[in-house]
Amino acid sequence: MTKKSVDDYLTEGIHGVRLPKEGERIRFLGTLRERIVIALTIGQVMSDSGLKKLEAAMKEHPKARLIMNGHVSYRFLKEEKALAAKYNIPYTTVTDEENKTDIGAVLTYDYAIDKEEIFIKEEEPIEEQQEETESTILDKIKKWFR
Known part of the structure; x- marks a missing residue:
């Protein structure tokens, strides 16, 4: 181990002890x-x-346990909180004023589970796909009568 300098002690005193994988923890x-x-x-979360x-x-x-982003308005987190209450899952809202993240909520453990895929893939709603095909058919029919 290396000896700590005065700067190291001052930095720890001001900002706290540096945690491993701090970027991951912020996100x-x-x-x-x-x-x-x-x-x-x-x-x-909002949609x-x-x-x-x-x-x-x-x-x-x-x-x-469920951790939610405190920067997201309460009205958008209402459904997630209701689900957590329904399944007796403890939840916490975290607000980090110094750092911003694109994550709205995470379901997590206190230990590693190493799950491969944690993100939900965005799917285009079926209604929008159906509307697109209907509109193209209508456009074709309109062109016949012009």
């Missing part, structure tokens, strides 16, 4: 990627597009 609301069951972006997968993950992992 994932204070936890590490290897501990996460599922992560939702802020957009997914409630990940609620079904979050609920399925909560059913499958009843001992996990």
